[in-house]
Amino acid sequence: MGRQRGAGIGGGNDEREQTLNQILTEMDGFEGNTGVIVIAATNRPDVLDTALLRPGRFDRQITVDAPDIKGRLQVLKVHARGKKIDAEVSLEAIARRTPGFTGADLSNLMNEAAILTARRRKDAMTMAEVDAAIDRVIAGLEGKALTDGKTKRLIAYHEIGHALVGTMLPDHDPVQKVTLIPRGQAAGLTWFAPSEEQMLISRAQILARITAALGGRAAEDAVFGPAEVTTGAGGDLQQVTGMARRMVTQFGMSDIGPISLEGQNAEVFLGRDLMVRSEYSEEIAAQIDRKVREIVRQCYQQALQLVCENRVAMDRIADVLVEKETLSGEEFRQILAEYTALPVKEAAMPQL
Numbered sequence: 001m002g003r004q005r006g007a008g009i010g011g012g013n014d015e016r017e018q019t020l021n022q023i024l025t026e027m028d029g030f031e032g033n034t035g036v037i038v039i040a041a042t043n044r045p046d047v048l049d050t051a052l053l054r055p056g057r058f059d060r061q062i063t064v065d066a067p068d069i070k071g072r073l074q075v076l077k078v079h080a081r082g083k084k085i086d087a088e089v090s091l092e093a094i095a096r097r098t099p100g101f102t103g104a105d106l107s108n109l110m111n112e113a114a115i116l117t118a119r120r121r122k123d124a125m126t127m128a129e130v131d132a133a134i135d136r137v138i139a140g141l142e143g144k145a146l147t148d149g150k151t152k153r154l155i156a157y158h159e160i161g162h163a164l165v166g167t168m169l170p171d172h173d174p175v176q177k178v179t180l181i182p183r184g185q186a187a188g189l190t191w192f193a194p195s196e197e198q199m200l201i202s203r204a205q206i207l208a209r210i211t212a213a214l215g216g217r218a219a220e221d222a223v224f225g226p227a228e229v230t231t232g233a234g235g236d237l238q239q240v241t242g243m244a245r246r247m248v249t250q251f252g253m254s255d256i257g258p259i260s261l262e263g264q265n266a267e268v269f270l271g272r273d274l275m276v277r278s279e280y281s282e283e284i285a286a287q288i289d290r291k292v293r294e295i296v297r298q299c300y301q302q303a304l305q306l307v308c309e310n311r312v313a314m315d316r317i318a319d320v321l322v323e324k325e326t327l328s329g330e331e332f333r334q335i336l337a338e339y340t341a342l343p344v345k346e347a348a349m350p351q352l
Contacts (some may be wrong), residue, residue, distance in 0.1 A: 001016050001019050001020050001023065002020060002040075002042065002047075002048045002049055002052050003016065003020075003047050003048070003049065004047060004048070004049045004050070005017045005020065005049055020049060020051075020052075024051055024052070024057070027056070027057050028056065028057075038058070040058060045061075066100055066101065066102050067101075067102070067103065069095050069096060069099075070095075072094075072095040072098055072101060072106060073091055073092055073095040075103050075106045075107075076091045076094055076095055076106055076110070077091060079106060079107050079110040079111075080110060083110065083114055083125060084117075084123065084124040084125060085124055085125045086124040086125060086126045086127075088126060088127060089125060089126060089127055089130060090127075093127075094109075094130055094134075097134060097193060098134065099194060101137075105137060108137055109130070109133050109134060109137050110133075112132075112133035112136055112137060113125050113129040113130045113132075113133040114129075116129040116132055116133060117129045135183060135189075135191075136183070139183035139184050139186060139189055140183050140184025140185070140186075141183065141184065142181055142182070142183055143181070143182030143183065144182070145180065145181055145182075145325055152180060152322055153318060153322055154220065154224065154228075154230065154232075155180055155187050155188040155232065156180055156188070156318045156321045156322050157219045157220065157223050157224070157314065157318055158188065158216040158217075158219055158220055158230075158232050158233070159178050159179070159180065159188040159189065159190045159216065159321070160178065160219060160314055160317050160318055160321065161215035161216045161217070161218055161219025161220070161303070161307055161314075162178075162190040162212055162213070162215045162216050162219075163175045163178045163190045163215075163332055164215060164219075164306065164307065164310055164313070164314060164317075164336065165211055165212045165214075165215030165218070165303045165306050165307065166190070166192055166208070166212035166215065167332070167333060167336060167342060168306050168310070168340075168342070168343065169208040169211060169212060169306075169343070170208075170343040170344065171202070171204040171205045171207070171208040172192070172205070172208040172209065172211075172212050173192040173193060173194050174192065174193060174329060174333075175190060175191070175192055175193075175329040175332055175333070176191040176192060176193035176328070176329045177189075177190075177191040177326065177327070177328055177329060178190050178191075178321060178326070178327045178329075178332055179191075179325065179326040179327075180321060180322070180325045180326070181325055181326060186235075187232065191329075192212075193329070203247070203251075203253045206243055206247055206251075206253070207295075207299060209243060210240050210243050210244060210295065210296065210299045211299040211300075211302050211303045212303070213236045213239055213240050213243075214233075214236065214240060214296070214299055214300045214303045215303045215306070215307065216232065216233050216236055217229060217233040217236065217237070217300070217303075218300060218303040218304040218306075218307045219307050219314065220232070220233070221304065222304060222307045222308050222311065223307075223311075223314070240296055240299075241292065241296065244291075244292045244295040244296050245288070245292050247295060248261070248288050248291045248292055248295070249261040249262040249288060250262060254291045254295070255291065256284070256287055256288070256291060261279060261280050261284065261288065262279060309340075310336070310339065310340055312339060313335065313336050313338070313339035313340065316335060316338075316339070317332065317335050317336065320335065
């Protein structure tokens with residue numbers, strides 16, 4: 001009911017707009033209702049009518065962000081009540097592993113872990129159930145393990161490419177787990193975990209994320225050849241293109257200069273989409289496209305170089321991963337360390 005009025009094609013005068021007008025009239029009020037406070041909540045502040053936010057109406061805005069590690073710990077303590085939890089389970093460790101989780105996510109996490117505990121006929125919840133629940137909340141239901149030897153090995157090299165490139169870049173998060181067990185729409189997954197939460201992200205960290213995201217395609221290219229690259233990198237390429245474009249148009253991290261060329265929020269109404277004007281010329285648009293391609297190309301070359309330099313280690317890790325199907329970050333680093341020196345990791349934000 002609080003959506004902007006007249007934002008559709010040709011304006012509008014439907015029932016919702018009449019309801020909004022009535023709400024605004026009632027909120028202005030002509031009676032002395034002192035001591036009455038009206039509170040409302042929304043997760044779409046970008047579509048609210050500006051009349052709702054004027055002084056005397058909803059003029060005090062409180063932003064409720066996802067909780068930090070201390071907040072997550074307190075939320076976990078609430079949802080852990082009444083559940084049989086093994087002494088080895090550390091709620092603080094769970095809070096560290098779940099950056100970006102909201103209260104609802106944490107509630108779902110503990111419920112999923114409890115369900116898994118019952119299915120496995122255990123007396124108490126252990127970290128194994130918690131880890132599986134975190135994977136399920138983030139990536140979806142676990143699928144059946146692959147049996148096809150060729151496809152399984154190709155996916156193994158793809159995921160190892162992500163993990164290897166991310167591990168060899170000092171500005172990237174440390175790898176937490178590499179698995180060939182499908183979840184959701186993904187045939188395999190590589191998990192990266194942050195050392196600590198960080199609100200600001202540097203240019204070097206963004207470039208490291210782009211490079212690691214291209215590591216899967218680079219591994220396919222280097223191991224199987226250009227003719228055998230697959231569609232498995234489709235999601236990676238969308239993520240990479242979006243990050244590179246934001247570097248150029250929003251963060252001022254290119255040769256075009258420290259200017260913002262695109263807004264943070266896209267238009268949400270069809271009528272506004274038709275009337276919106278481009279914020280830059282066609283010449284600047286062409287420059288943006290060139291800079292985005294240049295960033296992605298340079299990162300891909302770096303990923304390809306790292307993959308080729310560590311090909312022997314990749315072959316060894318692939319054999320182990322195909323056999324075990326899941327490797328922890330520590331196991332992955334131990335094998336890789338036998339072939340090359342690993343960089344010292346800095347704290348960074350999480351990325352899948």
